[in-house]
Amino acid sequence: MVELADLVNKLKAAGEGTRLRLLALLADGDHSVKDLTEILEQSQPRVSRHLKLLADAGLIQRYAEGAWAYYGLAQHGEGAAVARWLIGRLDAQGVERQRDIARQSAVRSTQQAKASEYFAQVADSWDLLRTLHVPEQAVEAAVMEALEGRVVDLLVDLGTGTGRMLEVLSPCYRRGVGIDSSREMLAVARSHLASAGIIHAQARLGDIAELDPAIGPADIVMLHQVLHYFDDPGRMLAEARRLLKPGGEMLIVDFAPHDLEFLRTEHAHRRLGLSQQQMSGWAEGAGLRVAAIREFPATDDNGLTVCLWRLSDRT
Known part of the structure; x- marks a missing residue:
């Protein structure tokens, strides 16, 4: 069981529209900050601040990789449980959620197209x-x-x-x-x-x-x-x-x-x-x-x- 103060902190961190959208997106897989700014159409500093609050509350994890950083949902502990509980109560068919899913798909398609172009160049x-x-x-x-x-x-x-x-x-x-x-x-x-x-x-x-x-x-x-x-x-x-x-x-x-x-x-x-x-x-x-x-x-x-x-x- 989680301490009352810790639970309140986690709920406060998640209790904002953009941060809930971030949790839902990260439930579909890891993303870089660059990906998330494109999907949400928000500035990098703004998205980074939201991600830091979620990470500090233990709801997501940050993985530094060279000049980039990737974020994903917490895999263990109370933060993971709270995040999954909240995501499970979001309306997957809501207008904003569907818009985020469409942009997420577009970002992934662009990345795969770039990779395919590279493979075509180096195949031989x-x-x-x-x-x-x-x-x-x-x-x-x-x-x-x-x-x-x-x-x-x-x-x-x-x-x-x-x-x-x-x-x-x-x-x-x-x-x-x-x-x-x-x-x-x-x-x-x-x-x-x-x-x-x-x-x-x-x-x-x-x-x-x-x-x-x-x-x-x-x-x-x-x-x-x-x-x-x-x-x-x-x-x-x-x-x-x-x-x-x-x-x-x-x-x-x-x-x-x-x-x-x-x-x-x-x-x-x-x-x-x-x-x-x-x-x-x-x-x-x-x-x-x-x-x-x-x-x-x-x-x-x-x-x-x-x-x-x-x-x-x-x-």
């Missing part, structure tokens, strides 16, 4: 770009080890890119499906799969933010260097979770937190790495748990540490 050299900052061989070997020699019925690779993981893991599945929103990337993926003689995998055009559940149910869902392209990785995990069959697993490869701002400005990254705490919270929100973690440190001072997370049902 994508695998080479990845080798510049990722210990690929060690990570790929670890992913193989995580499958423990199994041969599963269906493996789904979300954000498949050039189809590299479908190629590497081809001995581990009877049927593989790679999903990507970039036609240029898919053209490269299909070429790679054909050249390797892999006929039990296919690459499909699709939006991993709005997956068709009919793609599954999958034994394994793979997200290889995908989540850092999204402002709200938790939302992507929850969407991917819908494809898993009972007892299925999710394998995620991504960067640990870093401060290489050029990856955001020049390579369309939205998140500068993912922390263990963030991944645990996102997994819990998707009905999963972090079963195992492996880290692959950078080979030099300016490099990036890569993490492999293995997620399974919380039950």
